[in-house]
Amino acid sequence: MNPIRIGVIGTGSISECHLNAYASNSQAVITAICDVNEARARQAAAKYGADKIYTDYRELLANPDIDAVSICTWNNTHAPISIAALEAGKHVLVEKPLSRTLDEAFAIEKAVRASGKLLQVGFVRRYDPNVKMLRAFAEQGEFGEIYYAKASTLRRLGNPGGWFADVERSGGGPLIDIGVHVIDLCWYLMGRPKVKTISANTYKKLGNRSNIEHLSSYKSADYDATKNTVEDLANAIIRFENGASLMVDVSFTLHAKQDEGAVKLYGDKGSFEIDPAIAIVTEKHNTILNIQPQTDSTAGFAGQPAFDSEVNHFIDCIANGTKPISPVEDGVEMMKILCGIYESAAKGEEIRL
Numbered sequence: 001m002n003p004i005r006i007g008v009i010g011t012g013s014i015s016e017c018h019l020n021a022y023a024s025n026s027q028a029v030i031t032a033i034c035d036v037n038e039a040r041a042r043q044a045a046a047k048y049g050a051d052k053i054y055t056d057y058r059e060l061l062a063n064p065d066i067d068a069v070s071i072c073t074w075n076n077t078h079a080p081i082s083i084a085a086l087e088a089g090k091h092v093l094v095e096k097p098l099s100r101t102l103d104e105a106f107a108i109e110k111a112v113r114a115s116g117k118l119l120q121v122g123f124v125r126r127y128d129p130n131v132k133m134l135r136a137f138a139e140q141g142e143f144g145e146i147y148y149a150k151a152s153t154l155r156r157l158g159n160p161g162g163w164f165a166d167v168e169r170s171g172g173g174p175l176i177d178i179g180v181h182v183i184d185l186c187w188y189l190m191g192r193p194k195v196k197t198i199s200a201n202t203y204k205k206l207g208n209r210s211n212i213e214h215l216s217s218y219k220s221a222d223y224d225a226t227k228n229t230v231e232d233l234a235n236a237i238i239r240f241e242n243g244a245s246l247m248v249d250v251s252f253t254l255h256a257k258q259d260e261g262a263v264k265l266y267g268d269k270g271s272f273e274i275d276p277a278i279a280i281v282t283e284k285h286n287t288i289l290n291i292q293p294q295t296d297s298t299a300g301f302a303g304q305p306a307f308d309s310e311v312n313h314f315i316d317c318i319a320n321g322t323k324p325i326s327p328v329e330d331g332v333e334m335m336k337i338l339c340g341i342y343e344s345a346a347k348g349e350e351i352r353l
């Protein structure tokens with residue numbers, strides 16, 4: 001089989017995870033790199049052996065020697081770059097969130113249909129080895145009907161600044177950046193139920209707290225703390241048409257004692273946890289059992305191995321013409337939920353989808 005020739009667009013923090021994964025996939029060849037910051041593009045190209053360097057993604061897309069692209073740029077560029085890539089006949093792996101708005105998400109979906117090319121949304125947590133293992137349990141009915149879930153990522157100090165903190169470029173704060181991962185994980189593992197209502201709140205009380213000393217945190221490639229137009233905290237209760245519900249809270253900053261994450265799903269036969277660590281809870285012979293699956297790690301997110309699994313799946317889908325497990329439709333549904341949360345918070349009331 002001919003190798004699949006890859007272009008990576010955007011060479012900030014997360015691109016490393018994509019590039020490492022392509023570098024270790026024997027069917028993929030890293031052919032081209034693009035970043036508006038030429039020095040950053042050059043550095044990545046040198047490290048990963050790419051022949052071509054671009055500062056304009058349109059020039060990369062015009063190169064007929066590229067089969068597929070990873071889009072690792074600011075959220076406001078996901079829609080224009082994805083659409084242009086599909087129109088240029090490339091397959092697309094686009095980082096989460098799919099877009100900033102629902103209109104952008106629909107435009108991407110339309111372009112996928114028109115082009116017949118594949119688009120995989122970078123919901124990397126779906127590809128984590130422990131998540132795949134727990135999903136197999138859920139699919140076999142081990143937990144029964146999952147009727148309640150909790151999705152929480154609370155950073156006490158973690159506004160990455162730069163574009164992440166500029167609502168024009170990001171589309172929002174912790175909800176759209178880190179909330180998307182845990183909301184998607186719960187929704188996916190609950191069997192993608194249809195949303196009925198959303199009641200949500202957002203708060204902007206603490207700012208980015210760039211004054212804090214003695215504690216380091218994740219920062220965007222072009223860190224700048226002077227602008228902050230995103231929420232600090234969002235919470236929501238999502239009710240699904242099948243009667244199930246999902247409770248969410250996420251923050252970039254909060255007066256919390258420590259960072260906390262919870263991804264927990266409860267069914268009528270048992271439950272399972274992904275964050276802060278994997279676990280299964282069930283009942284047998286009138287006894288509650290807390291079960292510890294024996295896997296390489298108890299972490300709910302393995303990091304690079306999850307990106308390897310995501311990229312390997314992308315390459316497999318291209319090679320075999322199959323639909324990815326995180327297709328554009330799921331990216332669109334997630335945008336409905338995220339935008340619904342912002343809409344409910346702005347209106348100060350429950351909304352019906």
Ligand SMILES: NC(=O)c1ccc[n+]([C@@H]2O[C@H](COP(=O)([O-])OP(=O)(O)OC[C@H]3O[C@@H](n4cnc5c(N)ncnc54)[C@H](O)[C@@H]3O)[C@@H](O)[C@H]2O)c1
Pocket residue numbers: 009010011012013014015034035036037040055057071072073074075077095096097122124162163177219220221222
């Ligand atoms: N899956 C995950 O766990 C995860 C983690 C972090 C970020 N992300 C997502 O990845 C994307 C990038 O995040 P990051 O943390 O790497 O940000 P970053 O700020 O570190 O890097 C973004 C890079 O994109 C470049 N860029 C911006 N617009 C461009 C354009 N039009 N053409 C070419 N290059 C452009 C910037 O110059 C920069 O080098 C975001 O969508 C973010 O939500 C995903």
